Amino acid sequence: MKKSVIFGALTVAGLAAGAAAAGTLDDVKARGKLNCGVTTGLVGFAAPDANGNWDGFDVGVCRAVAAAVLGDPAAVEFVPTTGKTRFTALASGEIDMLARNTTWTFSRDVDLKFTFVGVNYYDGQGFMVPSELGVSSAKDLDGATVCIQTGTTTELNLADFFRANGISYEPVPIETNAEAQQQYLAGACDVYTTDASGLAATRATFEDPGAHVLLPEIISKEPLGPLVRHGDNNWGDVVRWTLNALITAEELGVTSANIGELAAGTDNPEVNRLLGTEGNLGEMLGLSADWAKSAIMAGGNYGELFEKNIGENTPIALARGLNAQWTDGGLIYSPPFR
């Protein structure tokens, strides 16, 4: 799989750069399916359930885009990618978009030539240790063995954090979250580090989640969001505004429960523009008028997706925190639909 992605990148970069440079929207419509890159499995964000259906917070974004473009939230081909293969898969055109808790950084945007269309989760890197170790701060981790997913920003943050604090560690590079979990539980590493949301999601799947603690230090800013290739701004707009539609829907109180009622027409012009009963926003994007309605109906608005997949009533139990709407003191903020 990994090899094929790399060679795919070489040949596709060689043969199909023209196709990759423009017309992703047309490609997706012609194909009738959205190819969406997700993790190989992180409960709450993207993981297949017992029946093989993908479910999760990032999956919700994929389904919303598929619903907006194709009118069918099930018309998604989920492509599991590792930390290492994700960018090659996106650059080569194997996937149309990547929704895989990927951190928006300068070099990924500018040097790797990707367009981050927004942030769907504000995260930061944390540490998880077994509580029996009695560690209360990441600065006590001198000499510890740290499991880390290779090919991620966490790898660089970790090196910087330990260097800045003048303490040593032994990195154990690992390909996927599942392997990291296995090694961590077997005691082959003392600490597992990744984004705090990922740690919470991983801990939720343990037999005894109470035996593991998340350390208070958050050592980095990790704005996670969906991304597309540079060079196809039209497609970037589609994904960006689908995400914004989900966020705006929550802000305006449009939920999957009341959307049918609101789509009949309301007194609020912004809701009307969002749901396509007023103006021609969908047409400008090259989509149908009710694109945002389909996107919201796919899995609910941003808040609903959050509560259903990773919210406080799920085993992952993440608080909204920074990810609350700006009106509630968080950072989630969409430009206006106008």
Added chain:
Amino acid sequence: MTTLTDPPKESFQLGMLIYDTRYRSMTIQIVALIGFMLLIGWLISNTAQNLATLGKEPNFGFLGEPAGYDINQRLIDYNSQSTHLRAAFVGLLNTLLVAVMGCATATVLGVIIGVLRLSKNWLISKIMTVYVEFFRNVPVLLWIVFTMAILIETLPAPRAFRGDNPEATMKLFDTVAFTNRGIYIPEPLFSRGLGDISVFGAFGISIDLLVILAALFGGIYAARKVTARANRIQEATGERPTTWHINLGLIAVPTLIVLVALGFHLGYPELKGFNFKGGTHMRNSLIALWLALSLYTAAFIAEIVRAGIMAISHGQTEAAAALGLRSNRIMSLVVLPQALRVIIPPLISNYLNLTKNSSLAIAVGYMDITGTLGGITLNQTGRELETLLLLMLCYLIISLSISAVMNWYNESVKLKER
């Protein structure tokens, strides 16, 4: 009267390139060559052009930038501020380490198993058959992952060694610790060490090691002289002087003197904080990769050795037996030296396979060159084409070097016809 006729003029027409059998094959080859070059040229120009469209012109400047990541197993100095080039070099040394360890172990195991498979003892030969079939018919990646899983799941974590009444204890008189993070063995230390010499300012080589090796090889050289002299005496007089004690002394005494002079002692591993400190840490990833590659390749080498031995006519064995040689001497003096000529060429390709298979290292998180240059560096810099070209070049050079060395050895053992 003589009539002279001119010999028919050699006239050349373009059609002869196709219809004249003298030229036809040449024509076809040249056309095929031009077509092939065009194809290659098209691929290169297309790749370059499309990379330019993507705004990613090939550029190797990233190699000089700080890598930013740490590597657990490093044979030379490295930290996260070192360059990507150095990270690649650390990975290259790790690749070479596991390749050399793997080739050596696979050869020893392979020869033993191959010989035992021909044993007249039914049980032993059947066990070896089962081994060969079992190992070579399961993909090596599964062996690597399986070995790693066994090491991680069965061995105790370092924290099991803690406390007054620990669940696990160190083995071999408290000198070796088997943990699920690797094996900690005593390390050689020198209280009066001579330091390192720097090679191109890039890495250091321990002078202690060089001095010890010099003493050892000097001893071996002297011992060979003594043996040669004993051979001459035996040929002249029929009496062989006893040499083993002189040889042992020649090899051991200078080395021991050097070791004592350098203040040699062992540093033992000790549980401190989260991990064992001191001693040499052989990581699980290295052990798993090394064992799996050796056991897997040994199965192939065993078959090669068996084929080589069976290629030697049975008459050779009988003739040697008629001279009064015992069976183990027949094997080492008569059969194996001849079998080597059959064994070496396929052995080369197995060494190459083992080296290339070591690129599966990332499955267990071993930081070989595929893991550093072709893994993290590729990912952090996004330079797929450049890193993969470099990576291919590295493997090509390693493989060609192994091939060259083994071919030279093959020349030296092959049948010398006079």
